[in-house]
Amino acid sequence: MGRALLWWPFTAFALVAAFPAIAVPAMVGSGVLLVLIGLVGGALGKRWRARRLRRAGRTIGALPRTVAEGPDDPPADVTPASAGTPDAAPGDEPDDEGPDVRAA
Numbered sequence: 001m002g003r004a005l006l007w008w009p010f011t012a013f014a015l016v017a018a019f020p021a022i023a024v025p026a027m028v029g030s031g032v033l034l035v036l037i038g039l040v041g042g043a044l045g046k047r048w049r050a051r052r053l054r055r056a057g058r059t060i061g062a063l064p065r066t067v068a069e070g071p072d073d074p075p076a077d078v079t080p081a082s083a084g085t086p087d088a089a090p091g092d093e094p095d096d097e098g099p100d101v102r103a104a
Contacts, residue, residue, distance in 0.1 A: 005034055008034050
């Protein structure tokens with residue numbers, strides 16, 4: 001609802017400029033209309049997101065458990081010492097000045 005109300009100043013100004021004789025009802029009417037648009041849009045957005053999440057859950061649920069979780073072991077060519085920095089030697093220790101960013 002909040003995003004729809006962001007348009008209220010612009011729409012109220014445009015309506016007052018176009019129809020100065022009905023300035024107050026035009027401002028009030030545009031505010032009410034934008035609140036209704038925001039409520040309907042928010043409800044439709046929640047339903048759409050819920051539908052997408054249900055569909056994704058069915059898709060993930062259809063996968064075998066080993067595929068959904070991924071492999072337990074890293075690939076053979078990746079070692080913990082060379083995972084973060086490709087030019088690090090296997091015996092290198094991290095500096096004591098900061099955290100070890102390679103151990104992720």
